[in-house]
Amino acid sequence: MRLSQYFLPLLKETPKEAQIASHRLMLRAGMVQQSSAGIYSWLPLGKRVLDKIENIVREEQNRAGALEILMPTIQPAELWQESGRYDDYGAEMLRIVDRHERNMLYGPTNEEQITDIFRAHVRSYKALPLNMYHIQWKFRDEVRPRFGIMRGREFLMKDAYSFDLDGDKARAAYNRMFVSYLKTFARMGLTAIPMEADTGPIGGDMSHEFIILAETGESGVYFHKDWMNINLDADIDYNADLQPFVDKYTSLYARADDMHDADNCPVTADELMSLRGIEIGHIFYFGTKYSEAMGATVSGPDGKAVPVHMGSYGIGVSRLVGGIIEASHDDKGIIWPDSVAPFGVAIVNLKPGDAVCDAEAERLYEQFDNAGLEPLLDDRNDRPGAKMASMDLIGIPWQIVVGPRGMENNMVEVKRRKTGETAEMSPDSAVIKILNR
């Protein structure tokens, strides 16, 4: 992308309403714009990051055997009356009356709807195991939306739902999602710690929150210091028994403050870390809670109908954009991990109009474009300092500065955003260095 043809409305001033780093930086970097309280438009730069995150989530869900579907945003009230949650859910549910006076709602989650799909089609245990997910906008009418997209009202969530014949098989489905979550977040450069959690309004027997560490986190978290040295194994065979893998991770203590009891903590004080964290995922096993209420049964091997065992598995896709920024930024701006960066490399032409600089910047642009690295070329007229500050603000992982003085010796400057390290080298060396990153 050439910056002269892009829409990147950077803000010089920090907006007053932004209390935390991610909100401040997303507004300053022109990633989002507020539409109304807790509701945002994603501008071109923000949309690119959102897509990158969504694609990683999708790939890892597919790898773990989940099937992608797409349920609508607007649901009929009847389904929630069947489960009993229509009255329970309270004011966070956005309730709607359509032109024929039917009660509808903007889905805050989809347990009822997926159970309705299941019961319409599945009759036999032979169709199991089954796990279906969608990545869809949800709405929760927060009483006080804040922190930008971190606690918004309209938000993008991946929610998966598993169906199994019995509790043991449901546990295996839970384990697949547990492990795939660790992989998903690791690919985004995050250490996400699974913490035993309360099941809350979803209900159920077993639950883990996945929490990343950040100073501005909404919860206090307590965990064994060995969590800081976790190294995820490379390959996962989702057909294998994953219980040993899950046991390995859950054996290390980790609780958010609502579940932590300081007086009965099994970890000694010198091994216990206490920091703040942000929830980015939450998984639940809730057995037959919805299948019994809604009549979702299958015939088992003995021919008898039994209610199916279910779990649900959420990832806050839009929230992750803010979560990654909270975990990875400095005074100059955002520091995107390579896997979610909106552009892989920025090429800053210090002197557009200078024939040598223009030719070299274009040549670099073509090479990175052909290699699929999604380059961003700053071809605008602006002060060199302002141009470099902009690339730091929007957090492009690699930056190449092409200027007339360097070009006299066929040299460009290469900078790694994360470390701030810079080095002069020939343009060809710069290409090789960045492609082999």
Next chain:
Amino acid sequence: MRLSQYFLPLLKETPKEAQIASHRLMLRAGMVQQSSAGIYSWLPLGKRVLDKIENIVREEQNRAGALEILMPTIQPAELWQESGRYDDYGAEMLRIVDRHERNMLYGPTNEEQITDIFRAHVRSYKALPLNMYHIQWKFRDEVRPRFGIMRGREFLMKDAYSFDLDGDKARAAYNRMFVSYLKTFARMGLTAIPMEADTGPIGGDMSHEFIILAETGESGVYFHKDWMNINLDADIDYNADLQPFVDKYTSLYARADDMHDADNCPVTADELMSLRGIEIGHIFYFGTKYSEAMGATVSGPDGKAVPVHMGSYGIGVSRLVGGIIEASHDDKGIIWPDSVAPFGVAIVNLKPGDAVCDAEAERLYEQFDNAGLEPLLDDRNDRPGAKMASMDLIGIPWQIVVGPRGMENNMVEVKRRKTGETAEMSPDSAVIKILNR
């Protein structure tokens, strides 16, 4: 994908409520399931097709220089009060009151919201031309939703919005979208005829509907018979003047029945064709209608502030799924064009459990998978006739049948869904034939 691990709930009976082919076939092929009137869940097969169509739309929008953003589904009423459309829009607008008693709505279109984004950030004509689009769910509360996803209430639309300094430049932006629409639909195997249209509630000076031919179309259409022999040129330079290209297409008569006047038609009776059609896209130039009402101005080269000239450009992404089926099906089921097929090739193992058949089916599966052709392997136990009928129903463009008798001579049967042609050949020849399609 292996069918034993997939969720493909085919229906044997034709659902009574389905009046047209696409609705009937989408239900029978397990592509969608109704959630409430005019609102559907997209099951795995349907989601794959929807994604394919969405990606073609996205690629062609990007190629034409439009920038992708994502505006939210829920909009504040204030924006629509500014433009004057809040009261005009009528009962099709889904109006919502949030917990703080603020008036909101589920966006049926986004002219107001994009104008709000533009006016917040753009001050100078130097930022123009600018064209931003999003692919987002919309809601129109149809009084009588019908024909499945063809006239649903919640539907996926691509809508682009162009901003230019004056009418001439806006015309060039309009032309870029006009041409990119022809390319977009051609890539989906469709002949879409642009027809001069009324501007309706969007308002404005110039408008074309893009209509594909189908017996079950909602409108009568009248057009010069040469439209049946249109051949789209391969490459488009979007930086060039596209007026001659647009003139070439608009010089051929084409009108939907609301704009056709039989008594004053310039085409002679023997050159005029009269068929039925389905609207799949609609483009508008409406000048300063919204920019004046909402104060979206830029300073021109002379420093004076002028309201910006706008156009909007819609494609019914979810509607296209039905439109393609209406244009391409037979008694046996759907016939997907290769570019939007949910799977590129089906491998039907007639005898799962037979070591030779299993090994050959798996080998073919791996080869097509590695080549990126997205194979579907039917590895279930079922009658051969039922298995082949299922692949015809869901419309997979190429089908390879692996059976014990053929394998005695190392032969498989290859079928082209579109023509029904079959041929026996070695598995290696089948791979070469299909990869070189």
